[in-house]
Amino acid sequence: MSKPVDLELKKAFLELQVKMIETSKKIHDIDTEKVALSRLLEQVQLNSLGMASVTEGTKTYEAVGRMFLKRDVEKLRKRFDDRKVELGVLIKDLADNKEYLEKNLKESEDNIREMVQLRKEQSEAKAN
Numbered sequence: 001m002s003k004p005v006d007l008e009l010k011k012a013f014l015e016l017q018v019k020m021i022e023t024s025k026k027i028h029d030i031d032t033e034k035v036a037l038s039r040l041l042e043q044v045q046l047n048s049l050g051m052a053s054v055t056e057g058t059k060t061y062e063a064v065g066r067m068f069l070k071r072d073v074e075k076l077r078k079r080f081d082d083r084k085v086e087l088g089v090l091i092k093d094l095a096d097n098k099e100y101l102e103k104n105l106k107e108s109e110d111n112i113r114e115m116v117q118l119r120k121e122q123s124e125a126k127a128n
Contacts, residue, residue, distance in 0.1 A: 006119060016112050023105045030098045034091060041087040048080035 054060065054073055061068040062076060 009115060009119060012112055012115060016108055019108055020105060023101050027098055027101055030094050030101075034094045034098075037087055037091050037094070041084065041091065044080055044083045044087065048077065048084065051077050051080060 051060075051073065056073055058073060060071055060073050060076055062071045062079075
C-alpha cells in the first residue's frame with residue numbers, strides 16, 4: 001500500500017528546487033563578475049606599477065573614449081589608486097553577497113530536512 005503524498009512537503013521541495021536553481025545561477029553570475037573585476041584590478045595594478053617609474057616631467061595621456069587627453073602624472077597615479085580601492089570594494093561586496101546566498105540556501109535546505117524529520121516522527125507516532 002502506498003503512502004499518501006504530503007502536499008505541504010511536496011510544495012516545500014518544489015520551492016526549494018526553484019530557489020536552488022535561482023541561487024546557483026546568481027552564484028555563477030557573481031563568480032563570473034568577480035573574475036572580470038579581478039582581471040580589471042590586475043590591469044589597473046600593472047598600469048599603476050608602470051606609472052610609478054614615470055618621471056614628473058614626462059608627457060602622459062589618458063584614453064577617454066576615442067580621444068587622448070593630456071594629464072598630469074600625479075593625477076593619473078591618484079586615479080589608478082582610487083580605481084584599485086574601488087575595485088577592491090566591489091570584489092569584497094560580491095564575495096559577501098555570494099556568502100549570503102550560500103548561507104541562505106543552506107538554511108533553506110536545513111529547514112526542509114527538519115520538516116521531513118518532523119513528518120517522519122509524526123508518522124511513526126501515529127503508527128505506534
